[in-house]
Amino acid sequence: MTAPEAALDVSRLTMRFDGVTVLDEVSLRVRPGEVHALLGLNGSGKSTLVKCLTGVHTPAAGTVSTFGRELDLPVRDPGAHGIAVVHQDAGFVPGMTVLENLGASTSYGARLLGPVRVAAEAAGYEELFRQLGLHVPLHAKVAELSAADIAMLAVVRALHVLEAEHGGRVFILDEPTATLGRAEAEVVLALMRRIAATGAGVVFIGHRLKEVFAACDRATILRGGRVAHTGPIDELDHGLVVQHMLGARVANFFPDPPELAGSGVVLRARELGGGAVSRLSLEVREGEIVGITGLLGMGHETIPALLAGEIAPVSGSLEIDGAERRFRHPADAIRAGVGRLPADRLRDGCWAEGTARENLTLPLLPRFFRAGRLRGRAEAEYARERLREVRLHPADPERTMASFSGGNQQKVVFAKWDQLDPRVFIVHEPTQGVDPAAGHELLERVVERARNGAAVVVVSGDHEQLVEICHRVIVMVDGEVDAEILREDLSEEALLLACSN
Numbered sequence: 001m002t003a004p005e006a007a008l009d010v011s012r013l014t015m016r017f018d019g020v021t022v023l024d025e026v027s028l029r030v031r032p033g034e035v036h037a038l039l040g041l042n043g044s045g046k047s048t049l050v051k052c053l054t055g056v057h058t059p060a061a062g063t064v065s066t067f068g069r070e071l072d073l074p075v076r077d078p079g080a081h082g083i084a085v086v087h088q089d090a091g092f093v094p095g096m097t098v099l100e101n102l103g104a105s106t107s108y109g110a111r112l113l114g115p116v117r118v119a120a121e122a123a124g125y126e127e128l129f130r131q132l133g134l135h136v137p138l139h140a141k142v143a144e145l146s147a148a149d150i151a152m153l154a155v156v157r158a159l160h161v162l163e164a165e166h167g168g169r170v171f172i173l174d175e176p177t178a179t180l181g182r183a184e185a186e187v188v189l190a191l192m193r194r195i196a197a198t199g200a201g202v203v204f205i206g207h208r209l210k211e212v213f214a215a216c217d218r219a220t221i222l223r224g225g226r227v228a229h230t231g232p233i234d235e236l237d238h239g240l241v242v243q244h245m246l247g248a249r250v251a252n253f254f255p256d257p258p259e260l261a262g263s264g265v266v267l268r269a270r271e272l273g274g275g276a277v278s279r280l281s282l283e284v285r286e287g288e289i290v291g292i293t294g295l296l297g298m299g300h301e302t303i304p305a306l307l308a309g310e311i312a313p314v315s316g317s318l319e320i321d322g323a324e325r326r327f328r329h330p331a332d333a334i335r336a337g338v339g340r341l342p343a344d345r346l347r348d349g350c351w352a353e354g355t356a357r358e359n360l361t362l363p364l365l366p367r368f369f370r371a372g373r374l375r376g377r378a379e380a381e382y383a384r385e386r387l388r389e390v391r392l393h394p395a396d397p398e399r400t401m402a403s404f405s406g407g408n409q410q411k412v413v414f415a416k417w418d419q420l421d422p423r424v425f426i427v428h429e430p431t432q433g434v435d436p437a438a439g440h441e442l443l444e445r446v447v448e449r450a451r452n453g454a455a456v457v458v459v460s461g462d463h464e465q466l467v468e469i470c471h472r473v474i475v476m477v478d479g480e481v482d483a484e485i486l487r488e489d490l491s492e493e494a495l496l497l498a499c500s501n
């Protein structure tokens with residue numbers, strides 16, 4: 001019997017892929033009005049659990065109930081049972097208006113036929129926006145909105161789909177803040193809390209523990225497809241969460257940047273302009289780690305593409321090791337020793353249908369050819385070794401990229417750039433979607449790159465990370481460098497203040 005007070009009650013759910021158990025008798029109980037964090041390392045089973053709740057996967061065993069009613073498995077039409085999932089990638093059409101995008105998910109065809117219905121729908125949304133305290137114009141194009149507004153619209157769309165159908169609601173937010181800066185993330189977290197306050201059960205999946213501690217009431221931590229811990233958030237701390245995730249303690253969470261010894265300038269940008277950057281002057285020395293941040297839309301997100309030949313500069317100049325460079329294509333930048341780890345790895349960083357090995361060795365393929373033939377065994381051995389170093393899980397380089405969890409895809413893309421020994425290494429949101437333990441490993445490797453003499457640029461909205469690993473951080477406002485904060489003055493508060501200036 002399910003206790004009626006649970007908004008969502010998952011009991012002993014088991015899921016297997018080709019005989020491999022990915023969820024092993026997982027139970028999750030979310031109360032109405034509660035924000036419940038679902039945590040775990042990359043690949044621990046969080047997304048698989050969500051996919052079982054939305055009918056994408058059919059579990060081998062277990063039960064699922066919402067507000068006391070048991071659901072038939074596989075779940076068909078989760079919306080009818082009050083379950084909505086908000087994914088990180090909202091899938092909105094930028095050229096369409098807010099209303100068109102919101103309507104498209106419910107009754108697009110009908111809306112085209114009935115102007116009266118459009119007015120009713122608009123009024124419904126206006127009321128919903130008012131209740132949630134959102135100020136987003138319904139007739140603005142999605143392309144004109146901030147990232148935080150778009151993230152919130154994704155939540156609202158899910159809410160509206162459920163509105164008429166069901167009394168009790170279960171919201172699952174899958175990394176809603178992963179692509180947002182600190183200030184924008186706070187807005188989305190506040191919205192999540194307001195939704196919980198209406199009596200919904202909210203499940204929050206995220207890797208930024210700071211957000212988890214600020215916004216969640218309870219947490220369930222998965223480890224290797226099993227529940228390692230469940231309980232109130234105030235009985236946990238950063239170290240304990242990671243301990244439950246890993247089954248072991250991590251002592252020093254963030255690595256320190258290396259000592260800087262009077263080293264020469266590797267990367268020098270003078271008044272560089274292009275895309276959303278109007279003027280960037282920057283010098284990065286050998287072994288130095290320079291962070292770049294800003295509120296979304298302030299230009300810092302464009303800098304990796306500008307420095308790595310994807311956006312052609314329209315003004316200013318760029319030097320690497322004293323030689324002036326004009327990159328017309330990313331390949332020019334790679335040849336000049338510039339490596340770039342992109343933020344959107346699925347769009348820019350990998351070939352989803354290819355295997356992890358193919359993705360890794362792509363830039364090095366000529367090395368594995370002899371007399372016109374690919375030395376397959378040497379290539380496979382190389383890939384196995386490199387991917388073992390980044391602790392790819394599962395440790396099978398022959399699986400397609402699409403079948404790895406998000407964090408493990410990031411490890412492959414990271415290894416792909418790291419192996420080229422870049423002279424200038426630009427890492428853009430390096431730990432986005434990556435669990436805290438793997439994130440720790442990736443940051444250690446970034447610091448190691450600098451220790452070996454590379455000039456490292458970290459473009460990130462994650463201020464905690466910038467404070468820990470950078471020698472100094474540059475803050476962009478309106479496409480220009482607005483402030484520079486040296487290591488001795490670096491703090492999250494100082495960065496937030498500089499960003500919101």
Ligand SMILES: Nc1ncnc2c1ncn2[C@@H]1O[C@H](COP(=O)(O)OP(=O)(O)OP(=O)(O)O)[C@@H](O)[C@H]1O
Pocket residue numbers: 017022040041042043044045046047048049393394403404405406407408433435
């Ligand atoms: N369609 C699939 N076929 C085979 N194995 C899969 C499939 N989907 C997921 N897996 C495996 O199931 C395990 C759990 O993956 P899942 O995506 O649920 O992890 P996660 O906790 O959401 O990770 P992340 O934090 O990186 O998103 C992983 O080992 C993954 O490789």
